[in-house]
Every structure is written in structure tokens, then in C-alpha cells.
Amino acid sequence: MKRPIKVLVAKPGLDGHDRGAKIVANALRDAGIEVIYTGLHQTPEMILDAALQEDVDVVSLSILSGAHMTLLPRVRDLMDEKGLDDVPLVGGGIIPEGDVKKLKKMGVSEIFGPGTDTRDIVSYINELFEHRSKKRAG
Amino acid sequence: MTQDYFDRFFAGETLAASRLMSIVEAGGKAGEAVLNRLFPEVGRAYRIGVTGFTGAGKSTLVDAVSRRYRDAEKSVGVIAEDPSSPFTGGAILGDRVRMQQASDDGVFIRSIASRGSETGLSACATQLADVLDAFGRDIIFLETIGIGQLEYRIRHMAHTTCVVLTPDAGDDVQSLKSGLMEVGEVFVVNKADRENARRYADDLRSMLELRQNADWLPPVVETVGTREKGIGELHEAIERHREYLSQDGRLEEKRVESLRDRVTLVADERLRELFWGNDTIRKKLDSIVASVVAGKKSPYEAAREILEPLAINSRK
DSSP, X not given: OOOOOEEEEEOBSSOOOOHHHXXXXXXXXXXXXXXXXXXXXXXXXXXXXXXXXXXXXXXXXXXXXXXXXXXXXXXXXXHHHTTOTTSOEEEEESOOHHHHHHHXXXXXXXXXXXXXXXXXXXXXXXXXXXXXXXXXXX | OHHHHHHHHHTTOHHHHHHHHHHHHHOXXXXXXXXXXXXXXXXXXXXXXXEEOXXXXXXXXXXXXXXXXXXXXXXXXXXXXXXXXXXTSOXXXXXXXXXXXXOSTTEEEEEEEOTTOHHHHHHHHHHHHHHHHHTTOXXXXXXXXXXXXXXXXXXXXXXXXXXXXXXXXXXXXXXXXXXXXXXXSEEEEOSTTSTTHHHHHHHHHXXXXXXXXXXXXXXXXXXXXXXXXXXXXXXXXXXXXXXHHTSTTHXXXXXXXXXXXXXXXXXXXXXXXXXXXXXXXXXXXXXXXXXXXXXXSOHHHHHHHHTGGGOSSOOO
């Protein structure tokens, strides 16, 4: 049985706005993806635990609080430490262009800003997964 | 690669356990090899089944009771099932949202999607519970979506089965599906702060008392999961049932029953695969169906004929 792609959708930090995360979760589900949704107010450690326990293929964080420069690199570091270095991390939310470049240098695979078409997110994840399956199989 | 996972698994590494679970989920020979390797280590955990209708508050209760076990320094595993979309195969697995309090690395939560198969789902939940059992978890919760007759299986999957109900299900107790009534060893009336809750619980109690030949009378516990009410009572009720099982060889009896069920289930599945996967059988099916279509045979005669190769000492 071919297993569907599994994506963690997490809301770290203090902001309580999860509408974006829910829209993304629904779009992914409709594209045949299994979404593990964590709910609000996750610490980086909780996100790491969830990613480890669920063995997800992609970790995605939705951040609207402005704390992306802290939260994304922190989660990336924790993931690398615990052997999830082959699992891509993506972010979504209001993140300035200048920060996007810095974050990508820090190992964040992609950032999706406001107004992103959910279809673009789906096809991005599908491509990531194909790439990763090949790598794991090899 | 898998051997490396086993070494890390027995060293207690979460990621190794998690990746082995993914191999098991994917099934096939590799999945079976993992289960074979781990089987000698399986059987130490106490398994608690939690079933009931969607929205009854199962995850919240599992979260709250987990914390009682964590307070007693027991490690906990949770297998939480959610339905897949029958249209796209996708799923949103949201049980973790309700399991925030208990979330620490002493609680290993694994979500699984039904992926279109109810029987497959139960089998997979048990297999993942086996991995957590071998990983050394003391208590394992199996949270299943409370639909369909196949939930009956849960009695073979868990030592203690909790059925979670709510007073506002729009039904009175009389209309509860009989399967659900028989499967419960502990009943929970959650959202007990709602109107009618007390009456609902009392009705449930009097119905349970009518059951004949039961030396275990299932307790009915009233809880308000979101406000932590009744959680201590629920924990105690589970532990009382555990105590009951530990007497008079009941635990061993349950073990035999559940292993028999598993062997039967696996063999049954294998049998179908082997049988319908066979070319000769499939060709024979085509020709027999043709004779049914032509009115020469009834479907029952046809079915008997196609099963003939399996007739081991069968009586005529």
C-alpha cells in the first residue's frame, strides 16, 4: 500500500489566528494528503515531538506573530538535532521579503506569504515528496 | 537500514520507533518482518480502548486520564484514529489538538487515518500498539472512531474498553446500538454538565444491570472532560476493571482470545489474497459467471464450485 504524504501543520507561538493554517490543512486534505493538525500555541519542542512521533514527510508552521526569525530556525535546529534533517520545513504567514532570504539560508525550504494559491502549496509539497522518496529509496 | 532502526529502537529512540511504525503501516513483507522481530517484546503494556461517537470527547478524556498515569510515572502511548476522506484519500488528523496537556515525551501520540478500510484500520491500530508496547510504553490508549459493527473488534484489541457517550446524542439509552452496549467495560457519560445527563446516566445504569450472567457490572462514570470533572473516577474505574481482570486467570483468557482473533484475522486476509490473486481461479470465475449469466447455474452453485479447490475434507 502506497502511503499518502503526511504533513504536520502547526501553529507555534502566541498568536491565536489559525484561519490560514486551517485553510491550508483543508486544501492539503482535499489534495489527498494526510494532515496532522496540532492546534494553537505550540512550543518548538511540542512541534518537534509531534514531527518525531508522527513521522511526517513535511513540517509546516503558520506564523503571524512576527516571531518567525526565532521560531523557524529554532524548529529547524531541533529537527536537525533529532535526526529529522531530511524532513523539509516550510513556513507561512506574514513574513517580509528580506527575512525570507535569510530564513532560506538557515535551512527553511520555502515560505508562503499572504495570497498564496493553495494549489501552489500542494504542488510544491508533491514535488518535495517525490524528491525525498527518491533520496530515501537510494 | 532496518537493523539500524532496531538498534536505535531498543536504545529508546523515538524517531526509530516512529519510522518502524511507518514501515508497519505500509504493510507488506517489510511490515511483517518488523512485527515478527518485535513480537517477543510485546505483551507488557496495558491497553485501554476508547470508543464512541465522533465529538463525544474521546481525545479530551484520553488526554486527561493520560495525565493521571503520567503522575503515577507510567509512560503512555496513544493510537488515535480519524477518518480519511472517501473522495480524496486525504485526512485531517486533529486528535493532537485535544491532547495538549499530556504532551510531553512520556506520551507518544500516533495518529492514523482510516484510509478507506475499517477492518484494515483496526488491524493497523493493533500493530502500531504492538510497536509502542515493545518500545516499553506502560499504558496504551487505542482511540477508535465509533462507527460501524466492526467496532466490536475493539474488545479483542484492548484489555479495558471504555465507551464514551453524551447525553445530547438525540437518542435515549434504549436506542443505543446493542454492539456498543455489549462492548463496554466502563461507560462514560461525558459532557455531564448538560441537561438530562443524570437521567441519561441512570437509564444507562439500569439497562446495564439487566444484563445476565455478568460478574463484571460496567460502571457508568459521569465526566466533563473539558473541565477535568470525573477524571479521577474514570481512572479508578479503569483500574478496578484491570484489578478484576487480574483475578481468576481472566487476563490470560483474554490474551488467548485476542491472539486467536488476530491469527484468524491475518489468515483470513492472506487467504483472500492468495485465492483471488490466483490466475486459474480468476479465469474459472469468468467462465462460472458466464454460466450464471446464461441462467445455467445459480450464484450459490457457482460460489460452491469456485471454492472447490479449498474443500479440505469437506462434508458433502
